[in-house]
Amino acid sequence: MEELIRIDRLTKVYERGEVLAVNDISFTVKRGEFLVLIGLSGSGKSTLLRCINRLIEPTAGQIVFDGIDVTKASARQLRQLRRRMAMIFQQFNLVKRSSVLTNVLSGRLGYVNPGASAIHKFPKEDLESAFANLERVGIPEQAYKRADELSGGQQQRVGIARALMQRPDLLMADEPVSALDPATAHSVMQYLEQMNQEDGVTVIASLHFLSLARRYGTRILALKDGEIVFEGLPAEIDAAKFKEIYGEEAEEVEVR
Amino acid sequence: MTPQDQYYAGFMSKRPSWTKALRAYRKDLGALIADFVVLIALWGLSSFIWNDLVHGTRDFISVAPWIMLVVCFELALVWESFAVSPGMRLFGRRATDDRNGRAVIGRRFLRVLLLHGLPLFILPILVTTRYIPWQDRLAGFRSVSAAEVPDPRKPWYRTSWMVALAGLAVAMYLASALFTQVDLVKLFTNASATSEIWARIVNPDWSILGLGVRLLIVTLFMAFMATLFGVLVAVPLSFLAARNLAHGIIGRTIYTVLRILMSIVRSIQPFIWAIIFVVWVRTGNAPFAGGLALFVHSVADLTKLYSERLESIDPGPVEAIRSTGANGLQVILYGIVPQIINPYLSFTIYRWDINVRMATIIGLVGGGGIGQRLLQLTRNWVWDQAIVLMLLIMVAVWAMDYSSSRLRERLN
Numbered sequence: 064m065e066e067l068i069r070i071d072r073l074t075k076v077y078e079r080g081e082v083l084a085v086n087d088i089s090f091t092v093k094r095g096e097f098l099v100l101i102g103l104s105g106s107g108k109s110t111l112l113r114c115i116n117r118l119i120e121p122t123a124g125q126i127v128f129d130g131i132d133v134t135k136a137s138a139r140q141l142r143q144l145r146r147r148m149a150m151i152f153q154q155f156n157l158v159k160r161s162s163v164l165t166n167v168l169s170g171r172l173g174y175v176n177p178g179a180s181a182i183h184k185f186p187k188e189d190l191e192s193a194f195a196n197l198e199r200v201g202i203p204e205q206a207y208k209r210a211d212e213l214s215g216g217q218q219q220r221v222g223i224a225r226a227l228m229q230r231p232d233l234l235m236a237d238e239p240v241s242a243l244d245p246a247t248a249h250s251v252m253q254y255l256e257q258m259n260q261e262d263g264v265t266v267i268a269s270l271h272f273l274s275l276a277r278r279y280g281t282r283i284l285a286l287k288d289g290e291i292v293f294e295g296l297p298a299e300i301d302a303a304k305f306k307e308i309y310g311e312e313a314e315e316v317e318v319r
Numbered sequence: 320m321t322p323q324d325q326y327y328a329g330f331m332s333k334r335p336s337w338t339k340a341l342r343a344y345r346k347d348l349g350a351l352i353a354d355f356v357v358l359i360a361l362w363g364l365s366s367f368i369w370n371d372l373v374h375g376t377r378d379f380i381s382v383a384p385w386i387m388l389v390v391c392f393e394l395a396l397v398w399e400s401f402a403v404s405p406g407m408r409l410f411g412r413r414a415t416d417d418r419n420g421r422a423v424i425g426r427r428f429l430r431v432l433l434l435h436g437l438p439l440f441i442l443p444i445l446v447t448t449r450y451i452p453w454q455d456r457l458a459g460f461r462s463v464s465a466a467e468v469p470d471p472r473k474p475w476y477r478t479s480w481m482v483a484l485a486g487l488a489v490a491m492y493l494a495s496a497l498f499t500q501v502d503l504v505k506l507f508t509n510a511s512a513t514s515e516i517w518a519r520i521v522n523p524d525w526s527i528l529g530l531g532v533r534l535l536i537v538t539l540f541m542a543f544m545a546t547l548f549g550v551l552v553a554v555p556l557s558f559l560a561a562r563n564l565a566h567g568i569i570g571r572t573i574y575t576v577l578r579i580l581m582s583i584v585r586s587i588q589p590f591i592w593a594i595i596f597v598v599w600v601r602t603g604n605a606p607f608a609g610g611l612a613l614f615v616h617s618v619a620d621l622t623k624l625y626s627e628r629l630e631s632i633d634p635g636p637v638e639a640i641r642s643t644g645a646n647g648l649q650v651i652l653y654g655i656v657p658q659i660i661n662p663y664l665s666f667t668i669y670r671w672d673i674n675v676r677m678a679t680i681i682g683l684v685g686g687g688g689i690g691q692r693l694l695q696l697t698r699n700w701v702w703d704q705a706i707v708l709m710l711l712i713m714v715a716v717w718a719m720d721y722s723s724s725r726l727r728e729r730l731n
Contacts, residue, residue, distance in 0.1 A: 173644025
């Protein structure tokens, strides 16, 4: 499989050199993979993900996305790159006072005419695909509701629909199910799996629970204090590895 | 060389070690200066009261100034060594002994003595890497960041800070009583002097009603224009004056300058602006001057309200919109505007409400409108017409108040 992302010695230092969030990380992601990042809170998963689309500026290192150096991209190039890497978030990050439809359509902002978008005018095919994507995530009847009227699971589905609107090559999911109950978590994860398998979207997801990581990931990358402590197949994580990643006191919790 | 070494050389030690020492030193010095200022203020106030009560003179410093400076400096040193002074709270410093325990009284005395040579030893402190000032080193005393030591839980009213504050409150109370020249005897015996005013007020002269309504409309328009143009200026300014949107050196500079400028403009009362503009644009068209005054004050006030609201928006949606590849304008329109539109409207209505009330007051200093006429009438002792205008103002203010609160309720 051809490689989609190559990350080369990525480093992010916060607070004028006092906190090292990501420390000299290198890895590659192949097209079509479902890569799961695991690790404790504060281990650098979120920072790593946000460095990839430069929501956070990396301090050093290189990120190459489909042959293009993201770290050196101009503002315009960066916007074009971001269209191809969709992102969903732990807290869903919907615009709460806007309608579900507007939230979904905002996934097209990178593509549409900026002037037309200023007056909330989107092309007809975008509107159609917005409804199609809402249909796909199972909430077509919620389109005209305000986003904050929806339940947590529904909000995350709106987030997925927004990501789908971008027709991305890469989907980054920053702890997409941490704020959801186990049953809803699985249904959301299944949408990600579906995107991965049916649309061929490469997925990088950070997850809290190892059981979810084992169930959905094709490859696992474990971070601890900003460094990679494990890289390999889900099956390779045994009790010893687990203790190394999560610390001696940790015990594995199952999510079914 | 491992890559780590490279990064550490590049990023981890950007700040030389002496800057840390300097920072700690700066905080101690800042605390001392703050206490010094507090004490001088206390001195001035209490001295003023004393002089006024005892000698009947108005004087803030009755001794030679250098005596006051020296005494205040000494008191500041004592305060910082024996208690937690306001300056130490402000800069987050606490005093401990060399093992982060409670310092004994002997050490505290010693430190006060040693602190006298403070300025002589600044340079050696700058070059030491582990910062312990010489006076603390000798006294076995340490001034550390407040985060490092547990706060001994004293009840709030027993802290030296609160005692000083209570003293200040009593002093302020006495001072204000003196300044305003309280005369209770007159208050209770001289009420009959106003009887003529009351007599005329109960017999309103309604012939002025038509003119009054016209003037009221002028005043309302004055408030409306001031609000409208104020909003047009304040909305863009608020984006520049929001801390979370100020990036880079240029952004930060604009933010700081705007915030300072706006707080200065805001602290000058609208009726003072009105006086300034009456002189500035004396065109015989006084409502213009009043409108300008309201406009300037509205811009400053709204910019503050708006930008504070901007600072409290949820950064999540903004991040999400950015991640779709949207440009700056789209991020504002889709990520920020939906979050702020209702509060902005609410603030605007609130400000219009204020402007209507202010517009009548501004008239009193020559800013035009109904207020100006009201002032003329009261000066000429035409209370029977003045009361009609007052009633009109009352109705207008009440109507604005009521409708604005109803509107704002619906927005929230």
